[in-house]
Amino acid sequence: MAKTPTPTRQASRSLIWLAVLVAVLVAALGGGVLWGGASWMPKLGLDLQGGTEVILTPQLQTGQQITSNELAQAVTIIRNRVDASGVSEAQVSTQGSQNIVIDIPGPLDDATKQRIQASSKMEIRPVLLETAAAAEYVGADGKATPCPTPAGQPYAACPTPTSPLNSIPSTSPTNNSDLSYVTAALGNAYENFDCNSLAAGTTNVAPADKPLITCDDTLTQKYLLGPVEVDGTAITDASAQLGTSSQGVSTGAWVVSVTLNDAGATKFNAMSTRLYGYYAASSTDPRAQFAFVLDGKVLEAPAMIGQITGNTSQITGNFTQSSAQTLANQLKFGALPVSFKVQTSATISATLGSQQLLSGLIAGAIGLLLVFIYTLIQYRVLGFVTIASLIISAALTWEAISLLSWQIDYRLSLAGVTGLIVAIGFTADSFIVYFERIRDELRDGRPLSSAVEAGWKRAQRTIYAAKTTNLLAAIVLYFLAVGNVQGFAFTLGLTTIIDIIIVILFTHPMLQLAARTSFFADGHPLSGLDPEGLGALYRGAGQFRPAPTVPVAKTASSAREAARRQTIAERKAAQAHQTDSNDGGDD
């Protein structure tokens, strides 16, 4: 209430904070430009800048068909993967009856390419046999070197015999871990299988009800796996976390926690009972293991060291934090119903020419100029505070967007640009609400410096309440929606936060300081805050009163009897043109 010199000090402190904030942002972005590959310009979205078109085609066995349901499911998963790095608003859709088209803004970076290409079909299969990969079985010259007949294994040894081997199990397998799946032909194929043949990213698929010969993703272990127990789509969540002992104390070791849906968990738990049986009998039995198979390669083959009963199981091992996280991501995002391969990848141009963006921006700029003119007419010199606030908020928004473009691949699409233009209205509204409140206080007869403080106190509440609804919309939509809507939420949240920063750290301090200048404090007609122009009447001694014909809008709270008496007193006072009828309200 302007009794202490605090407002001026407060004001300079706020302005210093703003300067620090701007400086920090500029320094961060400048550092990024110099060393981190950032740019002073925000990155543009698909519609404005163009990007890369990637066409994915499913890896199907002959005769297999992909259903539209599976395709839709794949689109959702791939969209999540593409968006995992930020809010670039990539477009994912289907082409024809089986392809998926991904349009990514800008060039395709390696990380995103990996995420899409590691696109993958996840299966959980039990392990039948496991051996170290032995590249010496097939030499570089193509000649198969003699290999030992593995002792105690139910198949004939290599090299490939001349007569056809039996490929039909002699006895019908009773479960997916049954070694009777390993026919002589399969065993021979397994023994001759070269892990290096998987290196070139070739397809390695087997029907879900047949065994699969494969290796782990480092190509050092070779596996013969039983039929699929649980499909990867049953994995609902996977996360890396620190393991806890049975007492709930952290063991300090990283584990990967996997959650399955109910149907998947039922099958998985049945498998766990069987596998744990093998483990209990002999902890080195390969059949105690099961494998997470991603695109035909074994991602991880943990042994079943306990019986699983719930939906969640934990994989322990020699994980580091990053290896646990990688596995968790692969398990979570790898659960496509069918695996896909990149068929083509091509650069595409913007759908909206840069011409259009430019014309839009010019038109917007003309509109903004009109806003400036209107503000100056409405608020006179005070309008310059609005204009300065808008310019600073534009600069801050630009910096923030460039910074986010660099850090989380935020991209400005056409919708984003219009969002920013509409944000001018939201931002200006904070000033308008505030200025109108100051004017109201002036009309009630307050001197400017106290009108600024009182007006601010009231405007603050309104501004926070209104901005909170915007922020709420931004946060909820950001976390619950995807694609363009998420991008919108991001822009809305960003501009709202910047609005609040500007009004607190710039507009209010500027007015506090302006109220000290004689130009504003004496109510120069051009200041936009002259009490005379605002209808308050000059009463002498630097005080103003409302016009006598105007009833006082506010009275102190009081009991009903008191209120009645006071009302009558006021009325009489007003009629008699007395000057001390009430105290002009209070907050």
Place this chain on the structure above:
Amino acid sequence: MAQTRFQRFGNDLYSGKRTINFVGGRKVYLTISAVLMILCILVLVFKGVNWGIDFRGGTQFQVPNSATTNQSIALDAVRSVDANAVVQVTIVNGNGVRVTTDALPDAELKTVTDKLAAGYQVDSTTITSSLIGPSWGADISRQALTGLGVFLALAFVGMALYFRTWKMSISAIVTLFHDLLFTAGVYALVGFEVTPATVIGFLTILAYSLYDTVVVFDKIRENTREDQGGQKRIFGESVNLAVNQTLVRSINTAVVAALPVGGILFIGALVLGASTLQDISLSLFIGILIGTYSTIFVAAPLYSWMREGEPKIVKHDKRVLGLRAKAPLETDGAAAAR
């Protein structure tokens, strides 16, 4: 310096010397809005919304190794079979042309392929056409709607807590739907294609509408408090005074928000002709105007109407009117709200 006319208008509105009776005229205003809403629903039901390629999918032509990448060739080729078709032309790898448009029947497919082949000077057999699915699929819509539902529920609770009355939440959200429905109705009537950018425009309107309502409601909350002069006015008058006192703010904000958007809409249209920017700025322009209108003519009267029946308010109003009868000289600024 004398007061400008607008300044005097603002002063008079604040002091109550001049009052526009928004609350009193609510029967008229709410009826107008109700009729408008019914019309909008009718338009939406019978004319329908023109969903774009992003929502419905369409046909895509790939023209590899074309001699030129002139976009207007593709535009003309498609428009020759469907004059109103929306066409997106993208240059692939610098020498290929990708043309995306609404789904075309086989006969038209052939025509367009031949025209594209002639225009881009390639053999028509090298041009492939395929159906593409929506890039804004049902899953995106579902997640967006879930988000909206959660937001509206939270906003409802938040406003009810802040304003201490759930009736403000109801009025604000009814007003929100009023604005969205109106904008959607106009959009359907004009027949513009709905693109993802349009949807973003709608979400912006949603945010604006609610924001504008909260600002005015905050003043209403203040004016209806007993200690802020509320004991001298009947409830409707307090609400009406708040709307009047914030009227200058409402006008200024609407002008400031609508000017840049209007700039894109009108100046841009002169320079460029219709384009995506015009589509979205049209929805925003209408949305901002209707958002401001509805706060004044729908939200506040609706709120007043909902609360006036409350026994506490009835009692309060009776007391105030009784006082006024005893003191006929009282000229309360916000008089005659009925």
